[in-house]
Amino acid sequence: MSPRSGGWRGGGALLCHTAGPFVPVPCWVAACPALRDSRELGGLLRTAPALQQHLPGIQRFHVVLPNFERRHGAFPGGCPLSWAGAPGVPLPGTMALSAVAWGDGDGTGRGRCLLGCPQGGREHRLEGGQHIWGRHARPINRSAPGSARLPERFFGLSGGHRAPGLGAERGRAEAQRRRQRGELCSPGMAPGKPGKSAGASEDPSVALFREYLRIDTVHPKPDYDAAIQFLERVGTDLGLASQKVEVCQGRVVLVLTWLGTNPCLRSILLNSHTDVVPVFEEHWTYPPFEAVKDSQGNIYARGAQDMKCISIQYLEAIRRLKAEGKCFARTIHLTFVPDEEVGGHKGMEMFVQRPEFRALNVGFALDEGLASPSDTFSVFYGEKSPWWIKVKCMGSPGHGSRFISNTAAEKMHKVITSFLAFRESEKQRLKSDTRLTLGDVTSLNLTMLEGGVSFNVVPSEMAAGFDIRIPPTVDLKAFEKQVASWCQAAGDGVTYEFHQKCMDQHITSTEESDPWWKAFSGVCRDLKLQLKLEIFPAATDSRYIRAAGHPAIGFSPMNRTPVLLHDHNEFLNEDVFLRGIDIYAHLLPALASVPLLPAEG
Incomplete structure (x- = not known):
């Protein structure tokens, strides 16, 4: 790399175009200290899948960078990828390529390439080819006779190698304008397959x-x-x-x-x-x-x-x-x-x-x-109160071959029956009223069971854990009395304790007289967003x-x-x-x- 370019140093890869299609140059890629972080690394790597379409013989992409851990993977197109943190060490194999391309943002469609050098940092030219140095590289004349034809998306905007500050802002603004005009998009591919050119034109x-x-x-x-x-x-x-x-x-x-x-x-x-x-x-x-x-x-x-x-x-x-x-x-x-x-x-x-x-x-x-599967946007102005309750049942122990009375298991059966009966009633209430959402009903689930030491021993103690989410419309004190009555009905020696008990039931105003809501909802109306007001079902x-x-x-x-x-x-x-x-x-x-x-x- 030429030091005066202000770009990369050390070994790299050569990209050239000849009278025929693009050809990979046997080389290795050495240290590239100009890359400061993984985002800039991404700007480099994202271009390679697009090149792969024009390099059918390419077998692997290699990048060697300081301060990066050794990683192995594959580009979405399936071509293997590896990069490592040991600078200046040649990598095995002769089919290696690394390059990044972007449009120069002036709407002319000219392309630029940021490239390193081939082996040993020596300048290398192929007959009929051209290679370009540094961040201020000369444009490739893609219309010149014998030049390879790359798709327009290959010359999209890449933010990975733009310096922070005003240049980055201009790059993003241009990318936004081009995206709105439909110029930046991924090529059509089979559903479920990774996109091969997700990088060069990525916002x-x-x-x-x-x-x-x-x-x-x-x-x-x-x-x-x-x-x-x-x-x-x-x-x-x-x-x-x-x-x-x-x-x-x-x-x-x-x-x-x-x-x-x-x-x-x-x-x-x-x-x-x-x-x-x-x-x-x-x-x-x-x-x-x-x-x-x-x-x-x-x-x-x-x-x-x-x-x-x-x-x-x-x-x-x-x-x-x-x-x-x-x-x-x-x-x-x-x-x-x-x-x-x-x-x-x-x-x-x-x-x-x-x-x-x-x-x-x-x-x-x-x-x-939360996401919304429909055209509407969910807006949550309150949340359920999460209660995590552990119920313990004490009873008579004994041998597993006998009919022991007053067992912990019998009491636990009654507790679980009461809790799950309430769960079913709330489930049916939600199902029968289309106006309700999950945030409008109390959800209850049995999430933990504990007890027993051996198959032939009736346990003296059993415990069950319940996750309950209560909407702000429910009287929390009255609901706790209901929980206490379920435990009391199961018999003596049945107690409960809270592992989480949220008593806050604050909700945010969604009245148009509220200045904050008026500002929020006004923008949504202007943007023609359909809002669905809900209580958040979790926390x-x-x-x-x-x-x-x-x-x-x-x-x-x-x-x-x-x-x-x-x-x-x-x-x-x-x-x-x-x-x-x-x-x-x-x-x-x-x-x-x-x-x-x-x-x-």
Whole structure:
């Protein structure tokens, strides 16, 4: 690599065009220190599948980079891929190629290639060919006689090698315009097959989303440090102020802030969690932490719906607004919290009690919702109260061959019968009234059973665990009396204890007289979004925000999408994801421009 180019150094690969089709040059790819992180690596690698169509003989892609662990896999097209962290070491095999291409954004259709050098860094030319150096490479004249013809998508925009700042903003803006004109799209391929050219024309926002999905924040050992470093980097790129709050050992809340022109006003809080639930990889079509995108634009990964998509949509909406020169009266805070998937007890529950949270001066909050399989968008203004109850039954022990009276098992049978009879009544109520949703009825499930020491011994103690989710329309004190009566009816020695007992039943106003709801619903009307107001059937961190006295709406802009949170093959379509950015780019200005409230006067 020529040092004066300011581009790559060390060995690389040569891409040339001749009178015939593209040909792979036998070479190896050495250290490329100009690549700073995995996102830029992705910009390099995404082009190779598109080239594979024009290189039928290619056998493997090799990349050697410093500071990257050794990885092996395959491109969606099936060609093997490997990259490693040992710089300057030749890799086996003679069929290797690495290149990245992008359009120069001026609408002329000219293409540019970013390339390294062949073996030993020596310049190498093939007869009739041309090779190009550096980030400021000369355009390839694709119309010249004898030049290979590459499809237009090969010369799409790639954000991986653009420097941060204004250049990145222009690149994203151009990608957005081209996407709206329908110029950036994946080629048609068989359903369910990975798209071969998902990289060269990929929207930078999608690339950022997929990079975040590849960070393994799955329980029980989420890599929170990697997630925080990634989000901090994006926040710095956007010019957002950053604050880290350690709510307990090993649990950090990251706060990114876009300061408003009047910081005294109540702020807008955009909340999301960084952790994801465990996976059963044998049931997944694609690896759950590779963020594979298929030919239909579906991105498969744990967290695709719950809820890494929302985090990036927040950030990319702010990126767009800042690039447009917008500013608003109210400050916008983004919080990225840990441990939501395990109850939020070492995350948002502790954070709302701290002075750092109170200093955010929250007026209104947005948090996660659910996907919607229909045309409507679900909006959650409240949540069920989760109760986890353990019932213990004590009874007479004895030999398994006898009819022992007053056994723990007999009492447990009565308890379970009472609980499940109530479950069936609520199930039928939901089934018989089409106006009701799951959030309107009490769900109850038997989730644990304990007891017994041997097949021939009648146990003296048995226990059962129940997961109960109660809507805010239910009188919680009356419901607990009902639970007590079920246990009392089962006999003596039957007790219950709470492992979780949420008594908060705050809901957020959805009246048009409420200024926050008026701003939210007004944007949705303007965008012609059909809203369905619901009580969230499970629990999110919104309950802690509402309990702290702040209105909060659960909203995930994902309609026409199956609900797959916590499920196998969780995915989100890239078009749905990108439309979500558009929606937030309209919502945030409206919310951050809500007029002065009476309490702020």
